[in-house]
Structures are given as C-alpha cells and as structure tokens.
Amino acid sequence: MARNRTKTTKMNLTALMDVFTILVFFLLVNSATTEVLETPKQITLPASVVEEKPRETVVIFVSPTEVTVQGQPVALVADILATENQNIGPIADRLAEVSKNIIGLRTLTVAESKEVTILADRSVPFNVVKKVMSTATSEGYGRISLAVLQKASDKPRS
Amino acid sequence: MARGHHYRRRTSEQTDLDMTSFLNLMVVLVPFLLITAVFSRITIVELSLPSSAGSAEITEPSFRIEVIVRSTGLELTDGSSVISRIPMVDDEYDLGMLAEQVLELKRGHPDDDDASVLLEPQIEYDHLIQVMDVVRSAELPGTDDQEEITRLALFTDVSIGDAP
Numbered sequence: 398m399a400r401n402r403t404k405t406t407k408m409n410l411t412a413l414m415d416v417f418t419i420l421v422f423f424l425l426v427n428s429a430t431t432e433v434l435e436t437p438k439q440i441t442l443p444a445s446v447v448e449e450k451p452r453e454t455v456v457i458f459v460s461p462t463e464v465t466v467q468g469q470p471v472a473l474v475a476d477i478l479a480t481e482n483q484n485i486g487p488i489a490d491r492l493a494e495v496s497k498n499i500i501g502l503r504t505l506t507v508a509e510s511k512e513v514t515i516l517a518d519r520s521v522p523f524n525v526v527k528k529v530m531s532t533a534t535s536e537g538y539g540r541i542s543l544a545v546l547q548k549a550s551d552k553p554r555s
Numbered sequence: 556m557a558r559g560h561h562y563r564r565r566t567s568e569q570t571d572l573d574m575t576s577f578l579n580l581m582v583v584l585v586p587f588l589l590i591t592a593v594f595s596r597i598t599i600v601e602l603s604l605p606s607s608a609g610s611a612e613i614t615e616p617s618f619r620i621e622v623i624v625r626s627t628g629l630e631l632t633d634g635s636s637v638i639s640r641i642p643m644v645d646d647e648y649d650l651g652m653l654a655e656q657v658l659e660l661k662r663g664h665p666d667d668d669d670a671s672v673l674l675e676p677q678i679e680y681d682h683l684i685q686v687m688d689v690v691r692s693a694e695l696p697g698t699d700d701q702e703e704i705t706r707l708a709l710f711t712d713v714s715i716g717d718a719p
Contacts, residue, residue, distance in 0.1 A: 410574050417581035424588035434597045442597070443684040446692070451599045514599060519681035523674045526683075527717065530602075542599040545684055 434544060440518035445545040453503070454510045455495055455538065457488070457529060459517035464529065466491040467507075477525050485532045492536040512540040600687060603714050618667045620660055620710055622653070622686055623718045624674045629686070631656055648682060654689045661693075661709045670710035673718040687713050 434451040436442075440460050458465040464472045464485075471487040496508045513533045517526055530541050619634040629641040629648055639656060641649050670690045674683055691713055695705050 410578065414574060414577065414581070417578075417585055420585050421581060421588065424585070424592055427592055427594075428588060436593060436595055436597055443681040445598070445600060445684050445688050447598045447600050447688075449599050449601060451597055516597075517680050519679065519684075521680045522676065523678045523680060523683060524676035526680050527676075527715070530715075541602050543602065543684065544597050544599050547596045547598040 434514065434516075436546075437516055440516065441520075442516060442544055442546045443519040444548040446548060447545060448547065449542075451514060451542070451544060452510065452512065453506045454512040454514045454542070455492065455507055457513055457515045457533070459515060459521050459525065459529060461518050461520055464488060467495055474521070474525055477528055478522075480528075485528055488529060488532045489536050492533065492538065496537075510540075511538050512542065513538045514542045514544055516544040600684065603712050618664050619669045619671065620657070620667075620690070621671045621673060622657075622690060624648070624672065624678050624682060624686055625718060626675060626678065629653055631660075633660075648686070650685060650689050653686070654693055657690055657709055658693050658707075661707075668710055668712045670713045671716055672713060673716045675718045683715070 434456070437458060440458075456467055459474070462474055463470050464474065464477070466488060469491060471491045472485055477485055492513075495504075499505050499508055513530075515526065515529060517529075533541060621632045621634060623630040623632065628643045631638045631641065631653070638660075641652050641656070643649065672683060672686050672690065690710050691708070692711070693707050693709050695707060
C-alpha cells in the first residue's frame with residue numbers, strides 16, 4: 398500500500414451521551430425515593446396486588462430458618478415448629494423490650510404504633526406465621542400487616 | 556451596508572465539545588446507580604384481627620364467606636355450610652375457579668365485607684397471600700370499548716384462622 402497513513406475514525410458519541418443522560422436522571426430519581434421498608438435479600442416475599450405502603454412499625458422477619466425482631470435474631474424456626482403452645486417466648490420478650498427501649502423519635506413512633514409488620518419468606522409454613530401473629534397480639538400489638546412484593550395485576554382466567 | 560456577503564468562515568467553524576470528562580462521569584455513575592437501584596416495591600396486606608384482650612364477640616348471624624385451604628384443595632363455605640369444593644388442578648390451587656365463585660357470591664351479597672381464610676398448619680404462606688388476594692378483590696376485563704381493567708373490591712375485611 399502506497400499510503401500507510403493510520404486513519405483514526407472518530408466515533409460520534411452524541412447518541413451514547415443522550416442515553417446515558419436519560420438513564421442517569423431516571424436512576425437518580427429512582428434511588429432518591431427511599432422506601433420505609435427495605436427489600437430483604439435473604440428471603441423471597443410473596444407477591445400480591447395490594448397497594449398500601451408500609452409504615453414505621455415493629456418489623457418481624459421470618460426466614461425459613463430463623464426469626465428476627467427489629468434486627469435481632471430471637472428464635473429458630475425449628476424450635477417454633479417443635480413447641481406446642483401458641484406463644485413464642487423469645488419473641489414476646491423482645492417485643493416487650495422494644496416497647497420499653499425508647500431512645501429517639503424513630504423508636505418512639507415504632508413503639509407507639511402498636512403494629513407489627515411481618516416479612517416472611519413465601520415457603521414458611523402457616524403454623525409458624527400463626528404463632529408469631531398470636532405472640533404479637535398477646536403482647537399488645539393489635540394490628541398486624543404482612544409485607545409483600547407489589548406485582549402488577551394479572552388477568553383473570555375466566 | 557458595505558458588506559453584503561457573510562463570513563463563511565464563521566459558520567463553518569464549529570467548536571467541538573470535549574466529551575471525555577462527561578463520558579467518564581457517566582460511565583462511572585450509570586453502572587453504580589444500576590446496581591444500587593431497587594425496582595421492586597414492598598407493600599403491605601393489613602389484617603383485621605380481634606384483639607386478644609377484647610370481650611368475646613357475639614357472632615352475628617350475618618353472611619360470612621370462608622375459604623378453607625387444605626392440602627387436598629379448597630373449600631368455600633358461607634359460615635355454616637360448605638358451598639363448594641374446589642379440587643386442585645395440576646397440584647396447584649385452582650384460583651381461577653375460586654375467583655369466579657367468590658365474584659358470584661359477592662353479587663349475591665353486595666353489602667357483606669367479612670371474609671375468613673382458614674388454613675391447615677402446613678400450608679405455605681405464599682398460598683395464604685394468593686387466596687387472600689383472590690378474596691379481597693377481583694379484576695374484570697374491560698368491556699369492548701374500553702381497554703382498562705376495572706378492579707372490583709370484593710370482601711375487603713379478611714381475617715385468618717386455623718382450618719377446623
């Protein structure tokens with residue numbers, strides 16, 4: 398080849414910039430709206446079409462292996478399945494503790510709400526959830542909510 | 556005016572914005588935000604529970620729909636007698652059939668809102684949520700001239716219990 402000039406072609410980056418700018422704006426707005434309750438990583442919540450937002454309450458987290466109340470593990474699911482009575486001791490103790498240990502504004506709202514939100518994995522058997530719920534009601538937490546993932550409505554089969 | 560012609564030089568000289576620094580920012584920001592983005596939202600199902608310290612409630616003889624979820628299938632009762640049994644289809648609960656029957660029951664009792672879902676102990680929690688969904692509201696596909704799906708509230712006051 399007589400001409401051996403290396404020719405560098407310039408890439409036209411305007412389209413890339415457009416896409417990145419839009420993406421960045423969208424993602425910034427998305428991550429700016431923080432949720433009251435975080436999606437837990439270890440469990441899969443069931444999906445439902447409800448639309449009520451979660452509130453600032455006491456959080457009971459039921460994984461297939463253990464139960465955690467407000468961040469502190471209190472009982473193992475295997476133990477819960479083994480006990481016969483309807484109320485689970487460690488959970489009741491921890492709930493009582495939560496209503497007594499009021500440090501700041503957030504713990505105050507949580508304790509005064511008298512409500513429990515249960516985040517349970519979808520494969521947890523019903524009797525475990527029922528025992529947790531009855532323990533909560535006997536500790537004075539009159540309202541119970543179940544956390545679910547919001548799904549879009551699906552068409553009926555008929 | 557003396558000058559009647561444009562200065563072509565001015566129009567042909569374009570300043571190119573140097574994109575490299577902007578690109579640097581984007582290339583770092585977009586993957587980071589994508590990784591930390593949360594696209595699933597958590598919502599809650601509120602339950603109506605009798606308070607444990609409350610006095611014993613007088614059971615009113617009103618209509619109360621109950622869905623009993625057993626490992627063999629579903630049963631629909633009206634508080635005292637079984638209305639229908641819905642067997643499982645392909646090892647799954649037949650929620651479509653349940654939805655139809657609940658819709659019909661609601662048409663017959665438009666003012667009643669109470670419902671109970673009773674489960675056997677070993678049933679998975681996920682099935683509870685699905686059955687509650689079916690009982691609480693239903694969807695009707697829109698009529699031919701409208702594309703929207705209308706959502707109908709059926710029995711909104713759902714409580715949970717053990718199957719007898």
